[in-house]
Structure formats: structure tokens, C-alpha cells
Amino acid sequence: MTFIKSKTFITDNFLLQTEIAETLYHTYAKDLPIIDYHNHLSARKIAENEPVRNITEVWLDGDHYKWRGMRANGVEEKYITGTATLEERFNKWAETVPYTVRNPLFHWTQLELKRYFNVDDILQSSTAKAIYKKANTVLENKTPAQLLEDMKVEVVCTTDDPTDNLKYHKQIKEKGNFYTKVLPTFRADELFFINKKEFSNYIQKLGVSANLEINTLANFLKAIDKRIHFFNTNGCRLSDFGIGAALRMVDYTLEGVSLIFDKKLKENKLTINEIDEYRSFLFVYLGKKYHEYNWVQQYHLGPIRNNNTLLLDQVGTDAGVDSIGDYPMAEFMSKLFNTLNSTNQLAKAICYNLNPSQNEVFATMMGNFQSSDCPGKMQWGSGWWFLDQKDGMEKQLNTLSNMGLLSRFVGMLTDSRSFLSFPRHEYFRRVLCNLIANDVVNGLVPNDMEFLGKMISDICYQNAVNYFNFEN
CATH class of the missing domain: 1.10.2020.10 (uronate isomerase, domain 2, chain A)
Incomplete structure (x- = not known):
């Protein structure tokens, strides 16, 4: 049965409502390469090249x-x-x-x-x-590599656990015949799960990867240092964090956190405040390391995960039963970034919110910590997950324009596990060009195609090139 009879739905001017939008997209955005600085693609599949x-x-x-x-x-x-x-x-x-x-x-x-x-x-x-x-x-x-090349994807940054041996990233680099540069990202979530019974097993795994027995907090930190150095040596330029939970920054001491860590190694139950002390310490410790290595730190904040436990038990994690949470985030971001900034150890950062009611919260929080280190040092990230569609993109672009500098935005990413997801960059570029063109039509910005075209090219590509230091 045929429900829809129309053909050629995706025309050359899909989503472009005016001639100005068409000019901006086709002249300044369409043919730019892609830098996909956050995704969940498999480096193994790229390396195997089947x-x-x-x-x-x-x-x-x-x-x-x-x-x-x-x-x-x-x-x-x-x-x-x-x-x-x-x-x-x-x-x-x-x-x-x-x-x-x-x-x-x-x-x-x-x-x-x-x-x-x-x-x-x-x-x-x-x-x-x-x-x-x-x-x-x-x-x-x-092959996956050819699919990436077809879409002119210059860089993909995968999402990798600190214990990963990066075997496939190394293979890709050694082969040297791929159009796309495939770089790891240091996804630190598991380091924070001190509240879970599996934490002790993970610590052992981390110790093996760092060739170090972890029996104290000091050795735990040495293992983290070794893994960050290892990731950096293998091209990593970004970290990531994405626990779906309410997060608090609380006061702590090194001695107190050391006792908390020892308590966990002895399989004793931790209090909520002890968990928060440990996490607060770790956020700051990692943030300082990211600054030391000139990495960009990413924070994906706001999901409530694994809501449907029946389906979770049947399918496993990432079953598609996560949704938008309503956690408070402003105080956490303020305390973390202020702590790091107070000692001049605040690395570049991108924060993504999943709850759209917090758009202005995130946009204004990032503006508190901008500096002359680089333009747009603190980024409010693109519409993420449930918000990476036309309506969510437009709201994010409009709020960023109102609260910050849209012209310094580092643009879109796929956050995808699929090698067929890269037209989402095209989707974003069309939405962006149409939005700016409508401003021209309504007399809100000058009708200067060269100026606006440069701004669009920067957002879609050049700002990311300048921001991430992939060549270093």
C-alpha cells in the first residue's frame, strides 16, 4: 500500500524558503567538509575496512x-x-x-x-x-571509511572508555590511507560510578590498562594520569562526561576523599555526601588535567536513563528508554567552572543540555567564563539528542544569538552510532542558512552576502578547525 505519492521530496532547496537562503547555503555551506567532534562510531569497523x-x-x-x-x-x-x-x-x-x-x-x-x-x-x-x-x-x-569520505568527513571523534587500548585508532593511523582522521575521546563516566558495586571491578580493569595496582587514591590518580597521557599521545583532544543524574559540587579535602576511596575498596557502603565529595574532587582533578593537555572538555547533562526496566532487562543498556530529565544544573556548572577558573586551570568547555527549559541557563552560564584564551572558549553546545531537529536547532541558535556570539559557535555534530548519519550536518546547515536569510528578509541583519557567508562558513566548519587543535 502506498501512503505518500510524492517523489523528489529532498530537493536542492529543501528547507530553504527564500532566494537568500538558497544563495547562503549553496555558495557558503553546502560543499564544506565535516568535522564531527562527538559521535559513537566504531573505530573497529573503520579499521577493518570491510x-x-x-x-x-x-x-x-x-x-x-x-x-x-x-x-x-x-x-x-x-x-x-x-x-x-x-x-x-x-x-x-x-x-x-x-x-x-x-x-x-x-x-x-x-x-x-x-x-x-x-x-x-x-x-x-x-x-x-x-x-x-x-x-x-x-x-x-x-566500507565505513568510504561512506565517511563520500560525505567529506575530515575528522570523527569517537567515544572511548579510559581503559580502551585504542588498538583500532592506531591501526587507522598506521594505514595512513583514510581520508578521515579518526581520533579518540576520553569518556570519563565510569570513573565517577563509585556508588555502584561494579566500581571495584572497573578499578582493577583501569589498573591493568595503566600497568599499576590501584590500592590507594594516589595510585588511582596515577592510573588516570597515565591513561590521559596515553590518549593524548594517540591523538585525543577532547574529553566527555554524560552521567544522567543530579550533580552537586560540595566541599572536600584530599584526605577525606582518600578515606572515602579506601572505604569503597573495602566494599563498605558510602553515604550520599561521600559520593558527592568524591565526585566533586574528581571533577576538579580531571578538569585541571584537561587544561594541562589543552583538551576541550564536554559535558552532556540532563537525561534520565533506563526508565523502562522491563525493556532494559530484555534489550540491555542503550535500549532507547532514556528521556529528558529535570535536574538542576546551574549551580553545579557554576561551582565547577569557578573552581577551575579561580586557579587559571579552566580548559575550553562545551556543555549540552537535554532539557530545553534550560536553554537560557546553559547559554548564560557559559558566558560567565569567557576569556581572551580564545574566541568562544566556553561553548553552549548544539541541540542534543531529543533537541537535534529543526525546532530544537532554531531555538538553540536563537538563544545563543540572544545570550552570546553565534558567530563563534563551533556548530553541529552527529552524536550517532550510524555511518549513515552525516546528512544531519547538511540538515543543520540548511536550518542555519534559512534562519539567517529570514533575518535579512525581515531587515534584522544587513544584506551583505559576503559577510554573512563568512559567518556561516565559520559556524559550519572553520570555527571547529580553529577550536579543537587537531593538528597538534
């Missing part, structure tokens, strides 16, 4: 956006994360797509089909078989 072969594996596996859409459409879990065949799962997604109209999934789906497979037909049950066959024919000869 053809992708099947669209379901590269497009649906791990994509909790699509999983949530299918669940909302009443699709059985076996067709989402379960035992159904690859084609059956693809068909169920195709069946769902017409029902995603006005959800960003509809735009992303058609944009990705157009850019990677030159498909104009709307994906739905009646077109699924032909699109599945065409996409797999293309993917038979496409």
Missing part, C-alpha cells in the same frame, strides 16, 4: 531514535532489537516511516536515502523492497 553490505545493520542497529519510532507505531520488539531477519526489520521500519511525518525521523530518513543511495521515493511498505535492494547493492562495495 564492506557494510546491509542497510539494516548500518542504519537500524543501535539507532534508538528509530527504535522509539517503531515502538510508538506498535511494532513488536522482535522486529526492532529481536530475532527477525534483517529484511523483516527493514520492512517494519519502512512501514513506520509514513507515520513519522512531522517527526525529524521523516526528514532524516529521506535525506539519508537521497545522499547515500540517490533514492527519491518515500520509504514505505510499497517501496521497501526496491529501496532495500538498491541500498544493499550500493553497500556491497562501500
Whole structure:
């Protein structure tokens, strides 16, 4: 059955509502390379350099956006994360797509089909078989590295645990024949989970990776130092943090934290305040190390995770049952950044909020700690997760314009596990160009195409080049 008859939905001027928008996009944004400074791509798959072969594996596996859409459409879990065949799962997604109209999934789906497979037909049950066959024919000869090159992705920064041996990042660099530079990111979440029973096992794992027995706080910090140095040697220029929880900065002493750490190693239960003391200390300690190495620190703040425990038990973590939380964040950011800034050890930082009600909170907080170290040192990050769609992007761009300097913004990222997600940069660029063009039409900014074009090129590409120091 055909629900939607229109073809060529993704035209050259998709989302561009005026001639000025068309000029800004096609002249200044369209052909720029991509720097994707935060994603969850597999370095192993890039290093192995094998053809992708099947669209379901590269497009649906791990994509909790699509999983949530299918669940909302009443699709059985076996067709989402379960035992159904690859084609059956693809068909169920195709069946769902017409029902995603006005959800960003509809735009992303058609944009990705157009850019990677030159498909104009709307994906739905009646077109699924032909699109599945065409996409797999293309993917038979496409490796992940080639898919990245096709989208002109110059840099991807993966998300990596401190214990990772970075084996595949090394292989990619040693091969030296990839268009895309693949760099690790130091994702420190597990270091903070002192409240979990698995923490002691993780400490042992960290010790093995650092070739150091961790039996004291001092050795724990030595292990962290060694891992940060190791990551830096292998091209890392960013850290990340993304625990979904209420966060507090409290007073602590080194002696007190040392006793708390010892208490945990003895498998004794910690109080809430002891956990906060430990975390507060670690936030500051890591922040100073990031400054020492001239890294950019990232903070993804605001999700409430694993809400549906029944599905979590069935599927595992990252099951697609996370949502927007309502944690207070201003005091945490203020105390952390002020502590680091007071000793001139505040590294560049990007903070992302998941709760849109905190847009102005985040935008104004980052403005408190700007300095002459570099333009836009403290960044309020792009619309993240549930907010990385047209409405969320426009709200983020407008609030940033009102509270800071849009012209110094480092732009978009995918935050994706899919090698087919990079048209999201195009989506952002079109939204940006249309927004600026509307300001011109409404007489809010000068009709100076060269000036505005330079601003757009900076936001889409050049600001990121200047900000991240990938060449160092």
C-alpha cells in the first residue's frame, strides 16, 4: 500500500524558503567538509575496512531514535532489537516511516536515502523492497571509511572508555590511507560510578590498562594520569562526561576523599555526601588535567536513563528508554567552572543540555567564563539528542544569538552510532542558512552576502578547525 505519492521530496532547496537562503547555503555551506567532534562510531569497523553490505545493520542497529519510532507505531520488539531477519526489520521500519511525518525521523530518513543511495521515493511498505535492494547493492562495495569520505568527513571523534587500548585508532593511523582522521575521546563516566558495586571491578580493569595496582587514591590518580597521557599521545583532544543524574559540587579535602576511596575498596557502603565529595574532587582533578593537555572538555547533562526496566532487562543498556530529565544544573556548572577558573586551570568547555527549559541557563552560564584564551572558549553546545531537529536547532541558535556570539559557535555534530548519519550536518546547515536569510528578509541583519557567508562558513566548519587543535 502506498501512503505518500510524492517523489523528489529532498530537493536542492529543501528547507530553504527564500532566494537568500538558497544563495547562503549553496555558495557558503553546502560543499564544506565535516568535522564531527562527538559521535559513537566504531573505530573497529573503520579499521577493518570491510564492506557494510546491509542497510539494516548500518542504519537500524543501535539507532534508538528509530527504535522509539517503531515502538510508538506498535511494532513488536522482535522486529526492532529481536530475532527477525534483517529484511523483516527493514520492512517494519519502512512501514513506520509514513507515520513519522512531522517527526525529524521523516526528514532524516529521506535525506539519508537521497545522499547515500540517490533514492527519491518515500520509504514505505510499497517501496521497501526496491529501496532495500538498491541500498544493499550500493553497500556491497562501500566500507565505513568510504561512506565517511563520500560525505567529506575530515575528522570523527569517537567515544572511548579510559581503559580502551585504542588498538583500532592506531591501526587507522598506521594505514595512513583514510581520508578521515579518526581520533579518540576520553569518556570519563565510569570513573565517577563509585556508588555502584561494579566500581571495584572497573578499578582493577583501569589498573591493568595503566600497568599499576590501584590500592590507594594516589595510585588511582596515577592510573588516570597515565591513561590521559596515553590518549593524548594517540591523538585525543577532547574529553566527555554524560552521567544522567543530579550533580552537586560540595566541599572536600584530599584526605577525606582518600578515606572515602579506601572505604569503597573495602566494599563498605558510602553515604550520599561521600559520593558527592568524591565526585566533586574528581571533577576538579580531571578538569585541571584537561587544561594541562589543552583538551576541550564536554559535558552532556540532563537525561534520565533506563526508565523502562522491563525493556532494559530484555534489550540491555542503550535500549532507547532514556528521556529528558529535570535536574538542576546551574549551580553545579557554576561551582565547577569557578573552581577551575579561580586557579587559571579552566580548559575550553562545551556543555549540552537535554532539557530545553534550560536553554537560557546553559547559554548564560557559559558566558560567565569567557576569556581572551580564545574566541568562544566556553561553548553552549548544539541541540542534543531529543533537541537535534529543526525546532530544537532554531531555538538553540536563537538563544545563543540572544545570550552570546553565534558567530563563534563551533556548530553541529552527529552524536550517532550510524555511518549513515552525516546528512544531519547538511540538515543543520540548511536550518542555519534559512534562519539567517529570514533575518535579512525581515531587515534584522544587513544584506551583505559576503559577510554573512563568512559567518556561516565559520559556524559550519572553520570555527571547529580553529577550536579543537587537531593538528597538534
